[in-house]
Amino acid sequence: MAQKRLYDLYAAKMFGVCKMYAKDSDAAQDILQEGYIKVFQNLHTYNGNGPLEAWIRRIIVHTAIDHYRISAAHQFVNIDDCENSEATFLHPKCVIAEEAYRVLDKEDFQKMLHHLPEGYRVALNMFYLEDYTHKEISGMLGISEGTSKSQVSKAKKFLKKIIETVFRKEIFIYEKGRNVEELV
Amino acid sequence: MKREETWKSWYKDMSEQLSGEPPKAAWDNIAKTLSVQKRKTIFRKGVYFTGAAFCFMFFTTFISHNNEQEQAGIGISALQPANKNLQIAAFTIQVKNENETLQPEKNMISATDRGQQQKMNYRGQLSGDNRREKTDYRKSITNPHASLITETPNNLSEISINDEIINAAELYFESIPPIMAKQQPLTISVGADRQSPAGVIPIISGPPTTNPDVSNGAGCPPRYLWGPTTCYLGFSTSVFNNWLLNNNTYNSFNSNSFSQVVFSLGTNVGISAGMNFSEYYALQGEMVFKNTMGQRYKVYEEGHMVENEIQLQYSQINLLFKKKKTQIIGENPVSFRMLAGPYFALLHKNETFISKTSQYNPDVFRNYDAGINFGVEYEINLNEEITLATGIRAALGLVNIYQGEYKTSANINATRNLSIGCNIGLHHNF
Numbered sequence: 001m002a003q004k005r006l007y008d009l010y011a012a013k014m015f016g017v018c019k020m021y022a023k024d025s026d027a028a029q030d031i032l033q034e035g036y037i038k039v040f041q042n043l044h045t046y047n048g049n050g051p052l053e054a055w056i057r058r059i060i061v062h063t064a065i066d067h068y069r070i071s072a073a074h075q076f077v078n079i080d081d082c083e084n085s086e087a088t089f090l091h092p093k094c095v096i097a098e099e100a101y102r103v104l105d106k107e108d109f110q111k112m113l114h115h116l117p118e119g120y121r122v123a124l125n126m127f128y129l130e131d132y133t134h135k136e137i138s139g140m141l142g143i144s145e146g147t148s149k150s151q152v153s154k155a156k157k158f159l160k161k162i163i164e165t166v167f168r169k170e171i172f173i174y175e176k177g178r179n180v181e182e183l184v
Numbered sequence: 185m186k187r188e189e190t191w192k193s194w195y196k197d198m199s200e201q202l203s204g205e206p207p208k209a210a211w212d213n214i215a216k217t218l219s220v221q222k223r224k225t226i227f228r229k230g231v232y233f234t235g236a237a238f239c240f241m242f243f244t245t246f247i248s249h250n251n252e253q254e255q256a257g258i259g260i261s262a263l264q265p266a267n268k269n270l271q272i273a274a275f276t277i278q279v280k281n282e283n284e285t286l287q288p289e290k291n292m293i294s295a296t297d298r299g300q301q302q303k304m305n306y307r308g309q310l311s312g313d314n315r316r317e318k319t320d321y322r323k324s325i326t327n328p329h330a331s332l333i334t335e336t337p338n339n340l341s342e343i344s345i346n347d348e349i350i351n352a353a354e355l356y357f358e359s360i361p362p363i364m365a366k367q368q369p370l371t372i373s374v375g376a377d378r379q380s381p382a383g384v385i386p387i388i389s390g391p392p393t394t395n396p397d398v399s400n401g402a403g404c405p406p407r408y409l410w411g412p413t414t415c416y417l418g419f420s421t422s423v424f425n426n427w428l429l430n431n432n433t434y435n436s437f438n439s440n441s442f443s444q445v446v447f448s449l450g451t452n453v454g455i456s457a458g459m460n461f462s463e464y465y466a467l468q469g470e471m472v473f474k475n476t477m478g479q480r481y482k483v484y485e486e487g488h489m490v491e492n493e494i495q496l497q498y499s500q501i502n503l504l505f506k507k508k509k510t511q512i513i514g515e516n517p518v519s520f521r522m523l524a525g526p527y528f529a530l531l532h533k534n535e536t537f538i539s540k541t542s543q544y545n546p547d548v549f550r551n552y553d554a555g556i557n558f559g560v561e562y563e564i565n566l567n568e569e570i571t572l573a574t575g576i577r578a579a580l581g582l583v584n585i586y587q588g589e590y591k592t593s594a595n596i597n598a599t600r601n602l603s604i605g606c607n608i609g610l611h612h613n614f
């Protein structure tokens with residue numbers, strides 16, 4: 001079956017994309033399913049301009065954004081909430097550890113991502129992974145351009161703090177292998 | 185800058201590491217959904233086809249009524265070219281009032297009109313005490329300019345609604361002159377056979393007439409209620425609410441949705457010109473200026489609802505087919521009209537406001553739109569020359585007006601215009 005072959009060809013990569021946007025694995029699977037249904041329904045509109053993979057990825061990303069928009073749980077986090085949240089990750093003995101970036105594995109990275117507020121995560125992915133401009137992000141999410149910039153900036157700062165705090169050198173040495181969520 | 189690039193590179197690398205085989209259930213669910221949707225598509229097309237057939241029927245063979253007996257007919261008609269002749273096939277169902285007296289069996293030949301001949305047969309019979317009546321209605325029209333192709337095969341059925349309605353269904357064929365007949369130019373008339381028990385049957389044949397011999401001769405039904413033709417000119421204006429049929433609108437029905445579409449009033453003003461082809465049928469054209477469409481919606485942003493607005497301004501041409509039913513109220517004839525027809529619109533302004541500030545204005549909307557208007561309208565003749573028409577009208581765009589390079593979540597599916605509102609017009613009759 002041609003549809004199954006097409007699915008098998010890109011499903012693994014696209015599932016990775018879904019994980020970047022989704023709050024958990026179940027949500028990622030939902031996005032993947034919905035995205036591929038749209039792919040098959042609109043396959044006739046693919047005009048051959050650009051790689052098929054990029055076309056599929058765009059649909060998957062848009063599906064993820066749709067999920068984010070219609071999610072009842074979705075909330076834009078304001079700066080006060082953000083600061084309060086960050087405080088829970090700070091430890092008095094924390095030091096900045098650049099090594100944390102190098103040693104972070106994909107499971108830990110995924111868990112870190114899931115600690116990001118959903119609005120931050122989506123804006124961050126759109127800006128750094130899909131290379132959308134803030135103008136485009138504002139149009140797609142229905143927010144102002146300033147809010148888009150703010151979301152990306154806060155998201156990055158937020159993620160950095162999680163990583164650098166939790167994976168400070170001492171903790172990493174003694175507690176490597178422990179679940180990130182436990183550390184958090 | 186370098187640090188930013190490094191961070192971006194690291195982030196991308198990490199994201200690529202997340203690739204992995206999805207659960208097997210994912211494909212199973214996709215396959216199942218695609219299978220269901222295929223069946224739904226077939227069903228939906230069937231519904232559309234039935235709806236289109238019904239609309240066509242509704243505006244061609246709607247309601248018949250006369251003073252002697254209340255009756256209404258409804259049916260389906262279709263045109264098909266066959267053997268150099270244009271044929272009409274009509275299937276009609278007729279409703280009669282319980283007080284209607286039985287028609288005695290009649291055979292009559294009407295007065296001829298330009299060589300045409302019409303023959304009517306009525307036959308009625310009682311069916312026990314249940315006040316049911318079966319009417320067999322046969323009709324044939326021959327024209328000397330064409331050979332008679334089809335005699336009226338009859339498909340009679342009986343329908344009862346409560347205890348008062350009896351009906352006949354008729355399958356009706358009629359032949360008319362060849363389109364290219366040299367002896368007589370082709371004239372197509374859509375007429376009403378008012379006294380026919382089969383209700384209004386569109387008749388395509390010969391020139392229209394109001395010949396009294398044909399209309400009133402010894403119970404003979406009138407044949408073509410056509411003319412006198414009159415024209416009118418005037419203006420019209422509308423106040424309506426408009427929507428963009430997109431995900432934002434659909435999501436508003438979900439109480440958990442973060443977006444909420446709110447009312448967005450629009451107005452337009454235009455000039456109109458029309459022609460009454462008969463007492464019942466009219467064609468009207470309208471040129472509408474500054475027809476404001478678009479959408480207003482609220483989204484949840486940073487702890488509060490922010491109102492956004494999309495404004496689309498069109499110039500629009502409407503073509504409306506009207507079917508009229510007239511009642512005498514007081515001393516004035518009041519006409520109730522159903523109207524439907526296509527529209528074509530050109531976009532000359534689009535603007536998007538986020539938090540009441542024009543944030544971006546990409547060329548994401550097509551510079552044209554096309555769709556259908558439909559509605560109802562009351563007409564009051566203020567005097568012999570001036571007519572006031574007021575009614576309710578809806579306009580539904582059939583074109584996906586979104587054409588942006590990237591699909592926003594609001595527009596990832598088709599985006600179409602919709603407006604519903606009140607219309608008022610003033611016409612001068614000539």
